[in-house]
Amino acid sequence: MKLVFILLLSTTWMLCGAQLYYQALMDYLENRLLAIEDHMHLWQDQSRQYHMELQNLHKQSKKTMEGMKQAHSTLSTDVEAAAVRLNRVERDMDLVERRTSPRACANRADRVVEQGVWSQEESREEEEEWEELPSRVTDCVEIISAIRSVKILKRVGGPKGVWLRDPRSSKVYVFNGTEGDTIYQFESVREFLQGSSEVTLGRPIKLPSNWMGSGVAVHNGYLYYIQQGEDTNVVRYDILGGELMDVAILPVESRVAVYSLNPETVADLAMDDQGLWLLYANGETEPNINLAKMDPVSLDIEQIWDTRCPRENSEAAFIVCGVVYVVYNTRLASRSRVQCVFDVNDKAVSEEAPLFYFPRRYGAHASLKYNSEEKQIYSWDDGYQILYRLTTKRKLLV
Structure with missing residues (x-):
């Protein structure tokens, strides 16, 4: 009888210890899941914020690009107008030079x-x-x-x-x-x-x-030219006679x-x-x-x-x-x-x-x-x- 009682007591103690262990494990897992959920919410908030900032940057970039295109178009128009005016001035200058x-x-x-x-x-x-x-x-x-x-x-x-x-x-x-x-x-x-x-x-x-x-240079049938080479040489050549007359090293x-x-x-x-x-x-x-x-x-x-x-x-x-x-x-x-x-x-x-x-x-x-x-x-x-x-x-x- 005493032996049976001891066995029952041991079994009860083991069951209570196991229950406490599993309860603690469940509590730990639950806490980890809650922490993960908190991090996921934080990541979602940050992702949403980055997405909004990216959209704002895209809008600003688009607006800036449109402004640059408009400025480029205006500048091109101004340059073309300036080129037309410059050509007109050059023609006027040539006309004045010819008349004077x-x-x-x-x-x-x-x-x-x-x-x-x-x-x-x-x-x-x-x-x-x-x-x-x-x-x-x-x-x-x-x-x-x-x-x-x-x-x-x-x-x-x-x-x-x-x-x-x-x-x-x-x-x-x-x-x-x-x-x-x-x-x-x-x-x-x-x-x-x-x-x-x-x-x-x-x-x-x-x-x-x-x-x-x-x-x-050409004068009186003689050709003068700079010779290709390492030194700077001047050549005098008789075109009619086809004869090399002289070479001078400068x-x-x-x-x-x-x-x-x-x-x-x-x-x-x-x-x-x-x-x-x-x-x-x-x-x-x-x-x-x-x-x-x-x-x-x-x-x-x-x-x-x-x-x-x-x-x-x-x-x-x-x-x-x-x-x-x-x-x-x-x-x-x-x-x-x-x-x-x-x-x-x-x-x-x-x-x-x-x-x-x-x-x-x-x-x-x-x-x-x-x-x-x-x-x-x-x-x-x-x-x-x-x-x-x-x-x-x-x-x-x-």
Whole structure:
């Protein structure tokens, strides 16, 4: 009996302990579930808040984008209107220049081509009446006062190149590109005009070495060019005889571009009534364009000047009567302008220096070559061959 009682008591105690254990476990699980529910509610509230903030941000972004689109549209309209006004001002400036410039001895070829193309009727008239003008320069005391007219002849070759005429003959020479060993000769400007858009229609001339950049000049049957290579060499070549006459090594520190907007031109050559000129940069740290007078036969350097004309933003230069005219532009091609003038004879004072603009055409000048017999510039502008006829006046002899 006593044993049975003990067994019953033990069983009861075990059942009570198990019940307490399971009750505690249930309480623990219930508390954990409640904590999880609290965290889920918190996460829901935070998610709802983030969603609302995202919606507000989307609305604000949409509103801002609409405002930016409207502002962009307004700005585009203003820019277009400004471009129209700028073109109108440029046309007015060209008109004023034409009306105020002297027109003596001008023929129909002096008319400015405003649209960049000739009509068929005008083309036929110009072919009949256009003539190459003889020399009007009798002494070297003149300075450019304005661009009298511009004539767009045709489009031949690539965006960069050189074309020029020998002042002592009617022959025209075309240098297509910025380097090569072959140039093309035409018997006259008229023959060049009558051909198609292929430079190969001219007579090819194989040079003894490669030329580079726009540093070329032709005078009295001789070609002067900058030789491609590690050194800056000037080559004199007899075109008629097909013979290399001389090569001169220039005493420059390094091969750097003389014009920052035409980096292919490490040195430029120019010919006027006073002879052969060389434009170059003496080194990378040299900010200005240097000028040298060269003997056209021996290629010896006779004298050197610092033009004080900066290389930065320069695209080309030409020399007329011993006066250097440096033409400037912008990285994004705009309207070219003469902004720096240097006279080796110190006869052109700063007050009369012509800081004039070129009529706006296609892009930027790859080359500008002055012909002293015709008083006009042979220009290469984005593949277009253009003639600028100049108006001059006497220098102030001070």
